Amino acid sequence: MKVRYNESLAERDRLFFSVVIANYNYGRFVRQAIDSALAQDWPNREVIVVDDGSTDDSAEVIRSYGEKITAIFKKNGGQREANNVGFERSAGDVVIFLDADDVLVPGALRSIASVWRPGLSKVQVLMERVDAQGRPLHSAIPKLRNVIPNVPPKLSSEAIRNWAYRIAEYPTPPGSGNAYARTFLERIFPLGENYDSFTDSTCIAMAPYMGDVETIAAPLVLYRMHGANDSAMSANVSNFGREITRALKRHNAACEACEMMGLPPPPLSTLFSAPHLLQLRVASLRLTPDQHPLPGDSRIRALRDALSIPFRESFERPAFRILIAGWSVATLIAPKDIASKLIRRRFI
Numbered sequence: 001m002k003v004r005y006n007e008s009l010a011e012r013d014r015l016f017f018s019v020v021i022a023n024y025n026y027g028r029f030v031r032q033a034i035d036s037a038l039a040q041d042w043p044n045r046e047v048i049v050v051d052d053g054s055t056d057d058s059a060e061v062i063r064s065y066g067e068k069i070t071a072i073f074k075k076n077g078g079q080r081e082a083n084n085v086g087f088e089r090s091a092g093d094v095v096i097f098l099d100a101d102d103v104l105v106p107g108a109l110r111s112i113a114s115v116w117r118p119g120l121s122k123v124q125v126l127m128e129r130v131d132a133q134g135r136p137l138h139s140a141i142p143k144l145r146n147v148i149p150n151v152p153p154k155l156s157s158e159a160i161r162n163w164a165y166r167i168a169e170y171p172t173p174p175g176s177g178n179a180y181a182r183t184f185l186e187r188i189f190p191l192g193e194n195y196d197s198f199t200d201s202t203c204i205a206m207a208p209y210m211g212d213v214e215t216i217a218a219p220l221v222l223y224r225m226h227g228a229n230d231s232a233m234s235a236n237v238s239n240f241g242r243e244i245t246r247a248l249k250r251h252n253a254a255c256e257a258c259e260m261m262g263l264p265p266p267p268l269s270t271l272f273s274a275p276h277l278l279q280l281r282v283a284s285l286r287l288t289p290d291q292h293p294l295p296g297d298s299r300i301r302a303l304r305d306a307l308s309i310p311f312r313e314s315f316e317r318p319a320f321r322i323l324i325a326g327w328s329v330a331t332l333i334a335p336k337d338i339a340s341k342l343i344r345r346r347f348i
Helices: 030-038 058-063 079-089 108-115 157-167 182-188 199-209 238-261 268-273 275-287 299-311 318-333 336-347
Strands: 017-023 045-052 070-074 094-097 120-130 136-141 178-181 212-224
Touching: 017 030, 017 079, 017 108, 030 045, 030 058, 045 058, 045 079, 058 070, 070 079, 079 094, 079 199, 094 182, 094 199, 108 120, 108 212, 120 182, 120 199, 157 199, 157 212, 157 268, 178 182, 178 199, 182 199, 199 238, 238 268, 238 275, 268 299, 275 299, 275 318, 275 336, 299 318, 318 336
Parallel strands: 017 045, 017 094, 045 070, 120 212
Antiparallel strands: 094 178, 120 136, 120 178
16 A cells, blocks of 8 residues: 655655556557556555557557556546546556656666655756667766756756746757656646647746756657657648647646745746747747747847847856857758758758
C-alpha cells in the first residue's frame, strides 16, 4: 500500500512516483518507454499506460506486461484527454508524463528525489536527443550553453519566474523532462478543452507561477527524434502558425495561474519579446501570412522586435540573441524563395 509523502517533513525516501505514459500508435517505441520506467531503482513507483485508441500493435505490447503496470485502453481523444485519465488513476506525489517514444535513463527517479523539496511545482531535467534507434545525437534540450553566464548549472526559481513573466519563455525541456508535484497538478487537472491539446504546454506555462522550479542540469531522459515527432516543424508549413496558437494558449494558462495565485497577469505584449517565438512568428509571416494567428503582428513589427532582441532582457546569451536577430531580419526581408530556404535550414 502506498505511504503518502509528508511534505512538511520532506522525507524524500518516501516519495511515490507515478509515470504516466500516453500512447497512440507508438507500438514500435512504447516497450522501451515502459521498460525504462519499470527499471528505475526506486521502489515507490507505479507505471500507468493509457492507450489512446491505437490501431497498430500497441495494445498487444501493453497487455504483455500484465500486472506490472496499470493499463488503460480508451477510444482516441488526444494526448490531453489520455493524460487526464492517467492522472486520475495515479497516486504519486510526483508525476511524470513520459511520452511513449521517450526513455527514462537509469537512476532518473532517484536523481529527481534527491532534489525534491516542499513548495516545488516541478523538477525539470535535460533531455538527450537520440535517433529512432536510440543512438545519441550529441545534443541536449534545453541548450544551457546558450543561457546567460553564471546561471547554469543551477537555474534559480526566481529567475525562471521572472523570465516567464517578462518574455513568456524560460529554459525548459518538453513533456518527458518534467516531474510535477501532485499538489500542483491537482489544482489544474483535469485539463479542459480551453487548454492546449498537449499536456506539457499548459503545465510548463503554469508551473513557475504556482511553485518553484528546480533544474537538474543532467540528461535524465532520452528524447527520440524519428521524423514523426510533433516537434518536427519543417514537416508542414502550417506547423509554425500552430505553434504560435499554442503560445497564445500558454499565455492564457499563465494568466489563469496568476489569477489563482493573486498575481497580476503577464500582458499579451510579452509574446512579442520572446526570442524563440520570434523565429516562429517570422516563419509563419513568410510562409502562411494569411493564417498568422498572433493579433497585431506583422512583418514590420517582427522586424522591429528582431532588431531589439539583442538589447532586451532574456535568459539567452547576447551572442545567441544576435544570431536570432540576424536570421530573423534576413528571413523577413529576403525574397520568399530564399526565406523558405532559410526557414528550412533553421528548423530541420
